[in-house]
Amino acid sequence: MVIRLFVSVFLLLLINPVMAFDNLTASVNKNPVLVGEYFTLTITADGKVSGEQPDTSALTQQFVTGPINVGSRTSIINGSMSSETTWQMQVLARKAGTFTIPAFNVAGKRSTPIELTVVPRSEDAQDQKDIFVKAQLSPSTLYVQQAGLYTVKLYIGKDLLDGQLTAPEINDAQVTQMGKQKEDYEVVDGRRYMVITREYLLQPQKSGSFTIAPPVFNGQVRENYRRMAVSAIADDINLEVKPIPNDYQGTWLPSELVNLSEEWQPADEQVTVGTPITRTITLTALGVTQEQLPDITLEQIIGIRSYPDESDRNQLTRDGRVISQLVSSHALVPQTPGTYTLPEVKIPWFNTVINKVNYATLAERTITVVADPNQPLTSLPIQAQVTPQQNVEQPLANMLTPPIAQPKTGLDWLLMGSGYVLWLLTLAIWLIRKPKTAKSNTQVAPLPTTNNVLAKLKVALGQQDAQSFYQALRALASQESPTLGLDAWVAQFNEPELSSEIAKLQASLYSNSNQSADLSKIYQILTQAIKNQATGNNTHLAQLY
16 A cells, blocks of 8 residues: 555656645745845745746846755655745845845746845944955056956954855956965954955956945854854945047057067177077066057068067066066078168057056167178189189280370380280290199189088988078078078079978978978979079079169
8 A cells, every 4th residue: 555655656746747836935044134144045835846946037136146956855644745845045135225035936826025134234243353354456447448456355363164255246347366365364453364365357348437346255163162154245346447548549558557678689789691589579568468468560671581489478466466468589580691770669558647648669779690601602603703814915905005196106116016026925925834724723622512512401301400401501502692691592593482481491490380391392493493593594583683
């Protein structure tokens, strides 16, 4: 009989997940309650309810609410079954006054509204002396998107067992906790307190007047071997948010102070072609987040390639202020000798102290780029060399050309004849001794040839050594054209793919670029271009001026 009864109840529960019930009631465990003190709201249905729960969203307009916990129980007494379903949640009022907890609806049943009285805390109350919360905002007024630092300090004068501290709340603003809370001790009015400090980054997104709802603490402390519930709340803070000025142009950067600084490595004003320069620029600002700092871009300069590195952003708090920093590095690789002026770097920002637009600047800088003295130089081409014949014939030709035609006397004709004979003798002597001179020239140690450097280039290619490959490229350019530099020399071949691959090679060596150069393609295109130039078949050779 008992077994049959339990089976019947079980089947009844399966068939009717939502049973009809007669009453829906709502109650609170405290009334009146203190400002900032949690109380428990319980909603009860005298029946089994599954798949439905009361809508409590209206409470959030006046109270701070926690999650809903659902419970149910079923009992059978003398063959009669009864069920009960409850919904419970923690509720807190931030302000004093009389409030109405609205009626709730579940499965067509409606509860009765509750009138709740919230009383202010007395400054002389003992619990205020045992535990209290302080909050402050710095600076006290903000512009739209300006970052303020909201600092909360919880003072605990008793043995804390557990507790929770809510975050501040404000409409139309972003509130983010910075880092972890800090724990320390302070003495206030001769009493020692444990102090828990939390810092929040507050950024309003709209202008106007706002009230920051303060954090609330609720917990339990030990007193005379007993657990006691305690609570505390900080004071409201009124905030005036100013709009962005209508005449402001550029990226909006509201701050109390913005500074630009830079470092150079090497720090010399004179560098050699191909030597990378690391330029590190640091942008520091107060009262803004690290995400608000604008990226730093440098103008491209003909003759110097620039490879930006990854930027590093950080922020911290100090003396009640948010400090953000952007560190941006750039690798500058000079390509041709000369004097270069790097333009100034200029970043606009709005000074919130004097309500005026200011500029953070780095002055322009001049650097001198010289040819690499360690790179080998080539001798002049054979057809461009000055021969002894040219040295002899040209001066004699000048001597034989009279500046002014005058009547010639017998003595003149005699001198002219002697000079002609002397010229013939000199020419004969030169023709006899010319082979010896050529032979002696062949004994001079030759300078490095193109083939020797190309051989080094091929070795570096076989080893896939990008650094050695690039150094061999520079040596080849310096040998073939000492005054142009690598980029200008490569540009003569008018091979865009070759220039593009060399740029990728430089980027992979002097920046954190993920792109890599095809060394085989560079070697193939370059050797073919040099071969075409040597045989006169280079139809792509660009005209230089």
